Amino acid sequence: IQETLALQQQVTQDASIDLATIPGCDPTTNPLDIFKLRIASQLAKVTQIAPEVIYRAIDIPRQLDHGDFALALPRLRVKGNPAQLAKEWAAAFVQTDDYILGATPVGPFLNYRINTRLLIKHTIELASARVEAYGGNASGAGKKAIVEFSSPNIAKPFHAGHLRSTIIGSFIRNVYAANGWEVIAMNYLGDWGKQYGLLAIGFSRHGDESKLQQDPIKHLYDVYVQINRDAEEEPTIHDEARAYFKKMEDGDETALALWRRFRDLSIVKYQEVYGRLNIEFDVYSGESQVTKGMEEAMAMLQSTGLLQESQGAKVIDLEKYKLGVSVVQKSDGTTLYITRDIGAAKERFEKYKFDKMIYVVAAQQDLHLKQLFKTLELMGFEWADRVEHVNFGMVQGMSTRKGTVVFLEDILDEAQEVMHDQMRKNEAKYAEIPEPLRVADEIGISGVKIQDNAARRVKNYAFDRNRMFSFEGDTGPYIQYAHARLCSIERKSGLKVKLDADTNLLTEEGALNIMRTVAQYPDLVKSLMNAYEPCNVVTFAFNLSHEISAVFDTLWVRGADPAVADARLLMYWCARVTLGNAMRLLGLRPLERM
Ligand code: ARG
Structure with missing residues (x-):
């Protein structure tokens, strides 16, 4: 807690703004908020718009060349031409610290560039201080x-x-x-x-x-x-x-x-x-x-x-609300x-x-x-x-291979069997797995859960065992595989993760992408309260897994210059912690070997 307090002081001091003034903004758990807080507080001074209104209108653009953060002016609901205002406000931007580097007007948007180094530094600080709690926040305390x-x-x-x-x-x-x-x-x-x-x-x-x-x-x-x-x-x-x-x-x-x-x-x-x-x-x-x-x-x-009587039964008439009549007591x-x-x-x-x-x-x-x-x-x-x-x-079409009624256990047993067969194809690797049947079960269950959560909740979907249990494409086994691979990098490096590694050595685009994604995880967790869509976490987990597999073959730990190796190991560690947390949120048990 003391660490958190110190951090809180440090990140709010320069921005000279009271944390309590922006509901939902929490730089002690969310690295993006360290930056959004500054953007909101600076712009609030220039425009006299309440910082929380600005804060809520700051987004991460889809494409990086639109800035690290973008403020959509129409969302502020102020009078005047948004494109014109964007120009004026950009002109009024003064760089006051190392965090926010510039603001560019693009149509009705104000695009901000930030110091990615500081983003990485703070993200690692938060992830390593919170580990399994990274991503979470205390907004619901007492409720x-x-x-x-x-x-x-x-x-x-x-x-x-x-x-x-x-x-x-x-x-x-x-x-x-x-x-x-x-x-x-x-x-x-x-x-x-x-x-x-x-x-x-x-x-x-x-x-x-x-x-x-x-x-x-x-x-x-x-x-x-x-x-x-x-x-x-x-x-x-x-x-x-x-x-x-x-x-x-x-x-x-x-x-x-x-x-x-x-x-x-x-x-x-x-x-x-x-x-x-x-x-x-x-x-x-x-x-x-x-x-x-x-x-x-x-x-x-x-x-x-x-209550109303209707042929001896008791009913509530909800026709007025177009909800029919509901019977609450039968005539007997x-x-x-x-x-x-x-x-x-x-x-x-x-x-x-x-x-x-x-x-x-x-x-x-x-x-x-x-x-x-x-x-x-x-x-x-x-x-x-x-x-x-x-x-x-x-x-x-959820039925067992034999057809007719499905018992959940039969589906799970089948999934386990398919995974176990798959695992046994690589004998050397199989021999290293301590509890192969338990691992097979976990991969199978991941397949079932990820398929279930792949699309928006309201969508119907067809039960597809071939797709669900595949190790390729966006499936549960694929996410487990990405996690296990991150664990294997750590194991095989023969190094200990050093939290003070020099992250300035992470220069490759692939490495920056991973760290940016890791930094966005707490925002995602917060946003889930709006719609309870597991597919948003599934998408996040796939993005991170893809970003990780894109660099596996180029950003080595073993064999790299020692300082670079430390920085990369720390990056992989952060990715592993974050992917693991996203998986746990989806109810998966992240595997270390498979
Ligand atoms: N047992 C019910 C069914 O299988 C579901 C119960 C849903 N919850 C409730 N409070 N009605 O259809």
Whole structure:
């Protein structure tokens, strides 16, 4: 902390500006802010525009010949001709320190040139002081978010929608944590409803205790399929199931005990698979856990006049908002999915007092969540504007090689096998890998996750195993490979990373590109809070990986002049730390060998 404070003083002194005046600007975690702060403070003096307004309008141009930073004047919303103003302001620019070297007007833009040496110096300072925390910031300190994701249904397949929710949800969890929030990762299991009555009856006919112990998820699914098949011929099974579920809702201990075993065993199994995927939940909640909140919510709905009777059922009319009518209680008095969601939201706020709650659920449930959110708003909860739905498109054609229903584990096993075969092709290298099966598993999972996050969330995509598991092109294995290669450079150099290496020796364009990209990582992490798009991190990781592989064969460490070797090693180290952090944000475990 002291180091950070010293750094903070150092970077703000010359700019003579109070940090607190620019929200979101943090030169102690973000090297670009060291420069933006100066640009904003200088220009603010000339123009009398608030520094934060200027700060927010500073971007990194796509092409370097447009400057290191560009200010788009129209974004300042000031009167006058932007191109004319750009000229005037450029003329008023005075170089006051070594940081900002010049300002050039180009149309409505003001392009700034900075001292790249200082950018590299500060970037290395921050990256080496923060290492795994590099990229993160403390903007969310003191705030709490619940991210609800994955939420599979017991006894039903964990389908592609759940997988996407799991991958995207854990990413959002990581993004919030990286932005300084306290985050609660919550799994809201589908574990309540008539189908658990059906499952219990199915188990009494087809259940097998040892299979249940061995693989509860698969076995319960099989039982569920069989009982549904039975029920096609004996429709009375459905009445039995309803009666059984009614017993559960009435708190009958025997009925609940069986259900609880199904639930507990399933959770143990889920945890195993989540662990494999590098995902952890703080809370396993579920529809079954909503109790008091639901009754209270029903009472509130009643007293606020939001409930209406419709053929014995209770409904909320949301036609006015073009959200249809949502049924919250059936004519037999039982509750529904949405009723439990209303109750759950209320309970969660009372328990956690969240500042933000995010539901990561497939776009198929857009209407459901809109109805939920509208209802919470109409109920007058002051926190109703803190909830948000993060949706995503469908995965087409996700099936196992054998076809039909997919179990997530089968996909992961297959991915692992493909990777393992691939690895064994290079026997010498294979022999050096300590836990080849674990590494193969990790590469396979990287393939699955990167494919899932390659495009914007809302896009549907086709499950493509050939593409996903390829080591070439923009795939998960490729990113892992780039990381492992960086580790191997460090290992093979026989040198220790020296943080005080002379980075002025990094002169090649390729080296500067890498360092510029590394410098942009904290800005990326901050920006992720606006749209929660994992593809932005995937793009970043690919860019960095490409920049790294572009210099591997020319910028050697071993064999270079010692001072140059130190500088390059430090550059590779920074790249490795940053790539590793981006990978972790995406939920990958960066590999050191593969
Ligand atoms: N279990 C649900 C399903 O598989 C997803 C739950 C989404 N979360 C919620 N709060 N409704 O469709």
